[in-house]
Structures are given as C-alpha cells and as structure tokens.
Amino acid sequence: MTFHTVDLLTRDGARLSFPCAEDQSVVEAAAAADLFLPVVCREGGCGACRATAESGDYQLGPHSEAALSAADAARRAILLCRTYPRGPLALSAPFDRARILTQALRPRHAVVSERTLIGARTVRLRLTLEDEGEGSAAEFEAGQYMELEIPDGAGLRRAYSLANTANWDGTLEFLIRLHPQGHFSEYLERRAAVGDRLRVHGPLGGFTLRENGLRPRWFVAGGTGLAPMLSMLRRMAEYQDPQPARLYFGVNRAEELFALEELGALTDSLPGGFALIPCVWQAEADWSGVVGTPADALRADLAAMSGEAPDLYVCGPPALIAAVEQAARDRGVPDDHLFSERFLPGAR
C-alpha cells in the first residue's frame, strides 16, 4: 500500500504530520498516529471535520451536499473523514491544536436531572455526570458538544451542543429541538425521565471562541443553534471578556423563542456590552422585533456598520450558515472572521 505524508496546520498555527495510506481517510490515519481529530459522523454527513487542502492530490469519498457543497469542494474544501490522499497533502484545519486529542476519550455516564419543554418543540435537558473515579467535574470548552447515547437504543448516539459552561458539579445542559420521528427526539418526547442513565461521549468539537483582541463578537443562531452561543456568552460573562457582543437569534414563529430570560441576564454581566436581536420569520401582527431571518438582519447591520468587521460565530441549519457566509462575503468580512457549526443529522 502506498503511504503519503499528511501535513495538517491548525487554526492556531500548530503543524502535525502523519502517514496516510491511499485507502485510509485522513481521520483514520491521524487516529493511527494517536491524534483524534474533531469528527462526529465519520461518514461525510455532518461537516464537523471540514478543512481545506492547501496543496496535494486527494480523492473525496461520498458525502452529503449539505456537509460539503460541490462549489465548496471545487474550492478545495474537504471533509477529513472523506479525504483519501493521492500524494503528499498539506491541509489547514479551522480548529485549534487543543481540539485534537492524543488519547481516545473514555465514555462516561450521566443521569437526567431535568427535562423541561421551554418553547414549542424545544426541550432543555440537564444531565449530571457520575463520579467514575476521576471526579464529577464537567470540563469542556464553551461551544463544544457531547454525543449522547439513547438508553436501550443499541448504541445510537446524537451530537448536542452544551449550553452551559464548564463546572465542578458535573452539570451538562442541552437545548434540543424535537424532530418528528427522530430517534433521540422520540426518546426525549415520550420516554425520558429524571433519573435515566445515559452513556455520553465527549467533549468534542472545535467550534470555540477565538481571541482576536477587542474585535466585536457577533453570534448568529438558528433555533437550538442557540445552545453553543449561550455557552460562549456565559463564558464571556464568567471571564469578564471585554469584547462587545451581540446575538441574532432566529426562529420561525415567535412562540418558538426560548431562553430569553437567561439571555436577558447577560446584558448586565458582559463588560463590553450585549445586544439581543430576536428574529422571527413568520411573525404575527403583535411581534415588534425583527421580521425575517437572522441572516437578513445581519446583512443589514453589516452594511450600516463602521469600524472593525466583527468575528461571526454561526450555528444552526446549513441553509442559515450558507446565508450568513454569503452576507459576510458580500459585505467584505474576511473569511477568517467566520466560525460555524452545522447541526446536521448524523446517522450512527
């Protein structure tokens, strides 16, 4: 078998290099070298492992268009789990070195401590980690996610972003949208009860805050895409980060809005200031806020903005992310100001 060298440059400038066989994906080859890249579905479905090929030949395996569009693929965007080298490869990744683990994570167990419907078809799920010999602390970076296994679900797991911040009580908080006929959704809607015990995997993912001086941080969330944003904003409050922040929070109908109280509380605790901009797409007459998608609102504000272009953190369905990317490009926001996480269904 022919091996090629893969050189991977992380967002924070670290260089890693490992051999990769032609029939091995970059993710598999990295794992063989004890480097565990941030991945979710490992089969081209979720886009968690997007990166860019700076140079070298490769073959892209089958993947969903939502995770990597043909246009992006033509610009040499890749999915690490679907990339097979055909020569030495130089790749650049949108996540930091610290997001690459050097040891496989051991699964842990957590117990459901709260399950509340907080908006139309949106559940707040709180879990408490068990102390399995290493303490009960919930250690993760704001913006990361965990994979939760459905109890008695034959190992079926789903990725959910953490909405709270690292803590020492072992609390994991999630905001989860109930999809009709979805496996995890069904469990949450019909069976989940306080006291249930779940296997959890993580923390995972490289969608985390970036220190770029005092550059404003604008967050754009669609639906439960709010979860990682809430985590990041809460962390900013804990650390007393100085950057001005604002959040575009989009839903279809006003009754789907949620967590407004938590968000309101942030206004007083963020030293750089905080603006909350809820956006409702199909608004009733009594809605006085922004009507339209958060991408529309963002586009208008970017046009009116003066001064330094903000960093944009975007999370939600792929269509929202694409719209935000387009708005940012049209308004001249540099690509390296954009950080995103796609909530794609990953079948596993």
Place this chain on the structure above:
Amino acid sequence: MFCYQCEQTTRLPTGDGCASAKGLCGKDATTADLQDLLVHAVKGIAQQARRARALGVPDNDAGAFMLHALFTTLTNVNFNPTRFVTLLHEAAAVRDRVAARCEAALVADSDTAQTAPAPTGPAVDWTPAADLTGLLAQAATVPVNADLARVGADVVGLRALILYGMKGVAAYANHAAVLGYTRDAVFAGVEETMAYLASDPTDMAELLDRALSVGRLNLQVMEMLDAANTGRFGTPHPTAVRVTPVAGKAILVSGHDLGDLEALLKQTAGTDINVYTHGEMLPAHGYPALKAYPHLVGNFGGAWQDQQTDFATFPGPILMTSNCIIEPGPRYRQRIFTTGPVGWPGVRHLADHAFAPLIAAAHALPGFKADDLKTAGPEQTVTVGFGGDAVLGVAGAVVEAVKAGDIRHFFLIGGCDGAAAGRNYYSDFATGAPDDTVVLTLGCAKYRFNRHEFGSIGGIPRLLDIGQCNDSYSAIRIASALAEAFGCGVNDLPLSLVVSWFEQKAAAVLLTLLALGIRNIRLGPTLPAFLTPTLLAVLVERFGIQPITTAPDDIAAALTCAA
C-alpha cells in the same frame, strides 16, 4: 512575526529566529507582533517618565505598569492577544497621563523646561490603532530587527541583549513590587534604559556599556527581591520537601510568585485541601512563613517543560503565577488558572488573589486517593533552602574543608531547564563532578539531578539548592563571602560557573555576572541567537565566556585550571 529572544528559538541555516505563523514556544504571530508593539509603547512611557522624574514629579505607578507590561512579553508568560490589545490601550493612557504631569509641572515652574526637554520620536507620538488589523500594521514597523538593513546585525543584537536583559529586570522587579518592595532608583533605571533604547542607539561601545549597566541594575533588583522575599517570608532554612503526594484534595501552584502562594495558603487554611508546589515554586518550602502552613505538603512534578504530562496527571486544579506556561493540554485546560502577568487564550484568569473558582475546582476534583498512593512506592524528599544565610552559616566549616583539601572545587550549576536534548549536559555535569567537589544549584535546571544521591563532605551536603533563578543574589553573596574568607577575588576562587540559559531572566543574571567582572562562565546549552560572531568574540575576549563542550571535558578543564 520575528522573535529570537529565547534559547529554543528556531535555528535555520538561513538565519535564526521564530518567523512563521507560530514560535516554537506556541506563541502565535498575532501575539508576538502585539508584544513587539507593547515594547514600543513602553519605550514611549519611559521617555515621558524619565522627563517627569527630571522635573521632580516622578510617576512610579507608570514604572509599575512598565514592569508588568514587559513581564508579559517574556518567553512562556502570556499568549493571549486580547490581553495585549488591552495592555496597548492602557499603555497609551499611562504615557499620556505622565506627559500631562510633566506639562502641569512646567506650568508650575517654567524654568525647569530646559533641564528636561520634551521627548520626541515614534514611541512618544504613537496612538494605538482602533482595530486589530491596524495594530498589527503598526507592529510590523517595530520588530526587534526593524533596523537590520540600516545598522547591521551587531547593533541589532546588542539592542536585543539590552532589551531582553531589561525584560528579565522587569520580571524580577515585578516579583518584588507585588510583595510591596519598590525603589526609586530601580524605576529610574528602567526609565533610563528603555528611553535609551527608544533613541535607536548605534554606538557599539556605548551599547555594550549600557548592557553592563543593565547587569548592575539587575543586581540592585535582585537584592531588592531578596529583601522582599526574606522580609515577607523570613530567611530560608534547609528543609526536606516531600516529592511524593499525600492523600486528599489538591492544588498545584507553579511559577515564581511567593505572594500568590501565600494568599492561596491563607484562603485554603482549615479546609481539607493540600497545596503542592511545582517547578520553580519548590524553594517556597524553605521560607518559615510559608512552611508554617501545614497544608503546604510537598512538591509535585518536574521542571516546566514536563508540565503537559505532570499537569494532566495531577488530580486537582493548577495555578500558574508567572513563567513558564506551555500550551495547556485538553485534559487539564479547564482546571488550569492563570494569575498576574500570565495568560493563555481560553484559560480562566484570576486577578487580585480572587482564587474562589480555583478552590471550588479543588473541592470538586478527586485529589489523591489513598488507594492510588499505595502503589506509588515509599515517601521521597529533596532538601531545599540553602539560601545565602544558610550557606554562610556554615561558611567556617566550608573554608576549613577547603583548606584541609576535603573540598577541591565548587561548581555553580544554575539557570533554566528546557526540553532540548543537549540539556542532559547539566545532569551529566552535576552527577559527574568528583566526590571532593560541591555543587551549588539554582533555577529549574536542578530538576535534572536533584533526586540524585550526592552524599556529603564532613557534614556539608554535596548538593546545595540555593533556590529559584530569582535567588541568584544569594549565589553572588555566597561567592563574595567565600572570596572574602580566602582573601581573594571571586575569579580566583576554586569555583566554576556553569550557566544554563533559557529565557530573559537568565539574560539579566548573565549581564549581572559580567558586570561584576566574573569570568570564564560556561554558557549553554546553545548560545543566544542574537549574539553575532562579532559580539561573541567581544564577550570571549573581555569575559572569557565559553560555550559548553561535553560534561567530562568541561569538568576536567575546570579542575585543571583551578589546580
């Protein structure tokens, strides 16, 4: 970015220096560039502050700001670009405040204007750009090697030597300042030297003189730091320190700041939390006021470059109080905290001794479990606390032992440790020193050999641990006292100095040794990249500085010379 301030800098046939997206220490280009701009800003403050002092309205708060700001730019201290943007804005405000003081003083007494003309130059005129892109564009005009094409590598190298020496001075002076010890003369010296650098000097002889005056300034600073440490915590005494853990909840404190350690010991007194020292915090155990806390139980781990493995296995939170932090691994990133000048993106910073989140973490994390310790083997200790007074206390016995021929030679093996392979020279040197020689050590290089069984000579231990790199003053006192006892100069003593450098504190100490006229220092593991062959030739000629070769050869050479 361009940075060549430390020993591990990138070395290439095309030229030395970290110049890509990221330095070998993990510092990214944005941070490195913002640090360069902060140094520029400090020069502007220094120019105004020097004038204010001349006008009789000195501003020591501006001095304290300069110390802190320079400290953040040392190797392995602060990696957080956001912190530097904030510091840059603060720096401009401090400078303008001092300028306003000067103007006010002149209004009050217009005759003094001639004695202190208004400073000029880019560092005085600079205003921070509004955004990061703008700041980086400004930084691009002020790297350490900005003038290279015009003035040549020798001048750039000497300026760098002075700047890096000053960074070391600032770090030591900041350690003293946070303990409440400052001196006008030290602030004046910092202002003078940084303002001198702002004038873009090119005269080689003058630059060399200034470098030595940085060494003299550093001697004052180290004396002040010694006074601060002993004044606050008492005179260190030889103390056996546990290096194996005890069962219970645990916090690890790293870096050099004894004041932070004391504050944490107070805040955890009476809880079930044990506090451990790491790295250069080890000598804390020798100070009476610190060892009085029963929950300061021991030392954990090795030198700084092993921290990623040591911290990952430590079952409690970690506090970094000064250099040397390296990228926190994912396994302990949420439970490492920074304080003082230290910073890492995404790592929680606790200012002003507000350690509550650290203590909460210690309660939640498992700590050392009795069961795990059963397999850990027997208790081990190392002995620390041979500060100046402790060694001088046995000076009589030492002098006798030398006269009787029982002690043939002293080796002072001091300085920083590092990851480079060549550093086993220092352990080979210490363990290879003949049985009738005594090894004095300070800094973290000692972790390479301090668990070795050295034995003793007539009751005098063959390994004397003087303390942190911060305690170099003690080493100088010991050498001077021995010289006095033998009625000779330090250079005539049966003493060889073997210095292992890593970063800018070591540069300051080296300049101090040179300023004191100490010759024939063996310097390694490699020579500073900023010293050009011409500069090195000067140092060899004037001070007999020698690059290290191999441990057996260097030991033999030292003993032959002395014989």
